Amino acid sequence: MLRQRSTALPLALVYALLVAYASLYPFTGWRWPAGAAWAELLWLPWPVWRGRFDEVANFLGYAPLGALLVLGWARSGVPLALGALAAVCLPTLFAYALECAQHFIPRRVPSGRDWALNAAGATTGVLLALALVRLGWVDRWRQWRLRWFEPQASPALVLLLLWPVALLFPTPVPLGLGQVFDEIAAWIPEMLSDTPWAGTVEPPSVQRSVLRPTLPPWLEGTVVAAGLMAPCMLAFAVLRPGWRRLFVAVLALVLALGTTALSTALNFGPVHAWAWVTPAVAQGLALGGVLILAVSRLKPRLAAALGLVVLAISVSLGASAPADPYFAASLQLWEQGQFIRFHGMSQWVGWLWPYAAMAWLMARLAGAR
Numbered sequence: 514m515l516r517q518r519s520t521a522l523p524l525a526l527v528y529a530l531l532v533a534y535a536s537l538y539p540f541t542g543w544r545w546p547a548g549a550a551w552a553e554l555l556w557l558p559w560p561v562w563r564g565r566f567d568e569v570a571n572f573l574g575y576a577p578l579g580a581l582l583v584l585g586w587a588r589s590g591v592p593l594a595l596g597a598l599a600a601v602c603l604p605t606l607f608a609y610a611l612e613c614a615q616h617f618i619p620r621r622v623p624s625g626r627d628w629a630l631n632a633a634g635a636t637t638g639v640l641l642a643l644a645l646v647r648l649g650w651v652d653r654w655r656q657w658r659l660r661w662f663e664p665q666a667s668p669a670l671v672l673l674l675l676w677p678v679a680l681l682f683p684t685p686v687p688l689g690l691g692q693v694f695d696e697i698a699a700w701i702p703e704m705l706s707d708t709p710w711a712g713t714v715e716p717p718s719v720q721r722s723v724l725r726p727t728l729p730p731w732l733e734g735t736v737v738a739a740g741l742m743a744p745c746m747l748a749f750a751v752l753r754p755g756w757r758r759l760f761v762a763v764l765a766l767v768l769a770l771g772t773t774a775l776s777t778a779l780n781f782g783p784v785h786a787w788a789w790v791t792p793a794v795a796q797g798l799a800l801g802g803v804l805i806l807a808v809s810r811l812k813p814r815l816a817a818a819l820g821l822v823v824l825a826i827s828v829s830l831g832a833s834a835p836a837d838p839y840f841a842a843s844l845q846l847w848e849q850g851q852f853i854r855f856h857g858m859s860q861w862v863g864w865l866w867p868y869a870a871m872a873w874l875m876a877r878l879a880g881a882r
Contacts, residue, residue: 520667522585524674528578529607534861535574536611542619554616557609557625571630572637578604579638587646588655597639604635663813666751668873672866676744679866680772682859683780686733687773687794688740689831691824691867728834730793736834737797738804739827741769745805746820747870750813750877758809766802817874824867824874 546554579600586596608631615621645651662670679690728736748761778786808819 519585519588520670520674521581521588523667523671525578525581525585527671527675528581531861532574532578532607533611537614537618537621539618539620543617544619546616549616554613557612557623557628559625560622567627568630571627572634575604575608575631575634576638576641578607579635580642581638583639583642584645584651587642587651593643593646597643600639600642601632601636605632608632608635661753661757663751663753669747669751669877672870672873673744673748675862675866677768677772678859679863680769680859681776682863683776684831684863685834686728686736686740686831687789687797688769689736689827689834690740690743690863691828691865692831692834693864728830730796732830733791733793733834734797734800736827736830737794738801739823739830741765741798741801742805742823743820743827743867743870746808746816746823747874749809749811749816750820750874752813754810759806762802762805762809765805766798769798814878817877820874821871821878824871828867 582600582603583593583596586599587593591599605628608628612623612625612628612631615623658666658670680688684690684692744765745758745762748765749758752758752761773789774786777789781788808816811819
């Protein structure tokens with residue numbers, strides 16, 4: 514009998530990496546504090562006042578990490594008491610290390626208050642997870658998962674859970690994830706700054722606005738349709754046949770609409786939450802829904818192969834979309850003020866999600882053979 518892997522531990526690892534990114538952003542200007550000794554760098558000052566949003570974010574930000582560690586270790590056979598103790602200690606030490614590292618970043622302020630809130634949040638998450646175990650909810654989740662998914666579905670489930678997070682960061686075309694090419698292009702002039710080739714590479718903003726024409730409506734709709742189909746094909750590759758696939762398709766549509774509307778509302782206000790639903794986007798969503806229904810009875814291996822095609826279409830066509838002033842304004846808002854808390858988490862997930870999904874689908878096809 515195949516052993517069912519836990520989804521919680523991979524999620525905990527991904528979540529810890531995203532927390533580290535958010536804690537150490539913007540990763541520039543690193544320097545040794547003037548006149549500081551090693552002992553001073555291990556001391557975290559206690560600020561007199563911090564904003565309420567900061568306090569809530571620092572408390573809630575570590576609760577999922579503690580809960581995921583407990584659930585993952587419990588699923589792996591680690592004694593519950595030992596797993597709970599480790600799930601409190603490791604996030605606490607992790608938060609302390611990140612706060613100490615902020616001494617080296619001029620724009621970040623290390624804080625003993627933040628560390629205490631991080632530790633309290635992780636402890637709260639551990640207690641909630643223990644309550645779920647004691648109440649039998651973890652066993653119910655295992656039974657439900659066995660009825661719905663294949664035993665080795667953990668990587669796909671992690672990717673599916675991360676998909677709504679990826680949609681939170683603004684994209685040039687709705688649901689068009691994986692657009693990291695311009696960011697890579699932006700690094701090239703910096704790497705060539707001290708070489709004879711400096712100045713020969715135009716900034717990506719210039720390339721995007723001058724060299725890329727506006728996408729025609731049918732092409733924009735194709736990107737949206739492919740973006741909606743991608744998580745469904747990923748799910749169909751591990752989901753047992755039947756009505757469950759139709760439920761997942763409806764859920765994907767609801768998450769796509771809700772998460773993108775939330776992202777737009779955070780940027781431009783609740784009044785403009787649905788401004789992104791243009792006629793081309795609506796047609797793309799309808800096309801994606803029809804195609805998902807048409808392929809809902811495919812065998813898992815064929816669904817995985819089709820998922821690779823859909824993801825390739827989404828990434829390649831989305832990369833040809835030009836920049837627009839509203840997208841630029843969205844990025845500026847996300848990189849300022851309170852949005853910085855979500856910047857690293859959603860940005861990196863949105864950049865890497867399609868490529869991680871393609872890698873898993875290729876591994877799935879190789880394993881099927």
